[in-house]
Amino acid sequence: MTPQQEPPPFLGTWARVYWGVVLYLAAVIGVLMLFTASFRL
Amino acid sequence: MRTLDWVIFAATIGFIVLYGLWKSRKTATVQGYLLADRSLPWYTVALSIMATQASAVTFISTTGQAYADGMRFIQFYFGLPIAMILVSAYFAPKFRGAGVYTAYEYLEKRFDAKTRALVSLIFLIQRGLAVGMILYAPAVVLTVILGWDDRLTTLLMGLVVIGYTVMGGIRAVAWTDFQQMLIMLIGLGAALVVAIVKLPAGIGFGDSLLLAASAGKLNAVTTNFDWNDRYNLLSGLVGGTFLALAYFGCDQSQVQRYLTGKDLQQSRVSLLFNAIAKIPMQFFILLTGAMVFSFYVFTAPPLTFHSGKVGALAGTAIEARHRQAVAAREAAARELLERRDAAHQAKFLAAHQAFDAVHKEATKAANDTNYVFMTFVTQHLPAGFVGLVIAVIFGAAMSASSGEINSLATVTMVDMYQRFIRPGAADAHYLWFSRLATVFWGLYAVASAQLARGLGSLVEAVNMLGSLFYGGLLGVFLLAFFFPRVNGTAAFVGVLAGEAAIFYTHSTGQVGFLWYNVIGCGVVVLTGCLLSIAGRSASNSRQP
Incomplete structure (x- = not known):
């Protein structure tokens, strides 16, 4: 197995890692938008 | 500063430097000096990556930016997790698999010597200009706030950095980075707590947040798009990805960090740790700036922080x-x-x-953003904490500049001296030259620090400087990894065309700097591909 084909250190496959980062970013942006909006009176 | 502040400042800096030197005491080969014998654990590499990027500019200027402009600067980091995954999946295994010391060494294996030399030269120019700015950032602020002489401050920091970087190489750099990053988080936490605790009686953290939000300081996400707007959601996601990909994938100061990992998986864990931790860390720093804003609603701020x-x-x-x-x-x-x-x-x-x-x-x-945080620290933090935060600022400047100096010395030695000037010499000779190059770049950093005077927000200046060159660097590495039919000459011309496109775009003043990376990278890839296709067509037409 070449280094490029090695599985990632987490989540088993690279596809899961890519989806993981998409979900992470969506969550971060969503939380930040909620954070800002929550102080609008 | 009071006596207790001086004691804490000296003890913190002294401990960090001595610990780094102790951990690197057995460095005796070029591989040990430049790559720590590829032996570091992931957590050291991870914090070293973070510390190299988080210079004193990050703490002084980012907090001030949140005070003045709000938290929208955080969008700059939205592309970083995407970039880190790509670096982890594609860049790190290519560099580790090729067994190289520098990212640019890989370019000769893939293309040719002239492409390697050109890209190495671009790196030396770009990082050579930035390293002075990184060292000068805290000096200029400490001069205004504490009355310290800026030349003496840069000289003092520069000599300490040169000392431990020359003696211990990257192992000393990485272990001091590790300690400095921990101290930085403690110092920032203390500043945030004080900004909240020192609010008037009856006004709490929630009230402080409401005031900051009402003044537009918690505006973390901007969905409106404007090409000339530096920080919005789209520029953060697209431009930020390209900038982070170029920085972590092609900048030797970062590539060298993850080449020191024990194995590929350790390097990958360190990158993925940064992918997750960087945005929360920046949020924390920006929130500190926003809380300083609320603090100054109730405590009269000076007419100007300068x-x-x-x-x-x-x-x-x-x-x-x-x-x-x-x-x-x-x-x-x-x-x-x-x-x-x-x-x-x-x-x-x-x-x-x-x-x-x-x-x-x-x-x-005139921009007094860079003086906000240090004014708050020196005037309102209790005895001891001031010394700690000054140590944090020194530590951050030292960790970032030592990383840069070390990588500049590595490229000078591996990509210039060993490749073009004196190939085939003994390991001891190269180790000696690496140390000499480190001294040279350290002294250069101290001397060029004076050029950083008169710049506005230093964090923006550093990032903008990077964006002038990173698009070209990223483009050539994308050609190397993903376009196997592109040859060396096409890549070489592509880099020149990409840099020309970036400088032309910059001269128009119509486009935010995060987009320079996208434009430069696109021009390099397009030019490289078109020239290769044209070259093959010409070659085919010549065949009988």
Whole structure:
């Protein structure tokens, strides 16, 4: 197995890692938008 | 600074440097000096990556930026997790698999010597310009706030950095980075806690957040798009991805960090740790700046944070207007916290805008962002904490500049001296030359630090400087990894075309700097591909 084909250190496959980062970013942006909006009176 | 601050400052810096030297005491080969024998655990590599990127500029300027412009700077980091995954999946295994010391060495294996030399030269110019700025950032602020001589400060920091980087190489750099990053987090936490604790009685963290939000300081996400707007959601996601991909994938100061990992998986874990931790860390730093803003709603801020300019404004009409604006804003804030409705929120915003107009008039629109955080620290933090935060600023400047100096020395030695000037010499000779190159770049950093004077927000200046060159660097590595039919000459011309496109775009002043990376990278890839296709067509037509 070449280094490029090695599985990632987490989540088993690279596809899961890519989806993981998409979900992470969506969550971060969503939380930040909620954070800002929550102080609008 | 009080005696306790001096003791804590000296003890913290002394401990960090001695610990780094102790951990690197067995360095005796070039591989040990430049790559720590590829033996470091992931957590050291991870914090070293973070510390190299988080210079003193990050703490001084980012907090000030949140105070003045709000938290929207965080969008700059939205592309970083995407970039880190790509670096982890594609870049790290290519570099580790090729067994190289530098990222640019890989380019000769893939293309040719001239492409390697050109890209190495671009790196040396770009990082050579930035390293002085990184060292100067804390010096200029400490000069204004504490009256320290900026030349003496840069010289002191520079000599300490040169000392441990020359003696211990990258192992000393990485282990001092590790300690410095931990101290940085403690120092920032202390500043955030003090900004909240020192609010007037009856006003808590939630109130502080409401005031900051009402003045537009918690505006973390901007969905409106404008090409010339530096920080919005799209520029952060697209431009930020390209910038982070170029920085972590092609900049030797970062590539060298993850080449020191024990194995590929350790390197990958360190990158993925940064993918997850970087945005929360920046949020924490920006939130500290926003809380400093709320603190100054109730504690009268100076007319300008640049203390050297306060004297000239004393007793003038503008000083009286400033006092009135401060009082009106505080009254509006107290009304808002009591009534908590939209009308009072709008009234507070209007009062803040009136205050801001007087502030801008007083400073004559000169940027005093870089002085906000240190003014707060030196005037309001208790004894001991001031010394700790100054140590944090020194530590951050030292960790970032030592990483840069070490990588500049590595490229000078591996990509220039060993490749083109004196190939085939003994390991001991190269180790000696690496140390010599480290001394040279360290002294160069101290000397060029003076060029950073007169720049506005230093964090933006550093990132903009990077963006002038990173698009070209990223483009050539994308050609190397993903376009196997592109040859060396096409890549070489592509880099030149990409850099020309970036500098032309910059000269128009119409596009935010995060987009330079996208434009430069696109031009390199397109030019490289078109020239290769044209070359193959010409070659085919010549065949009988």
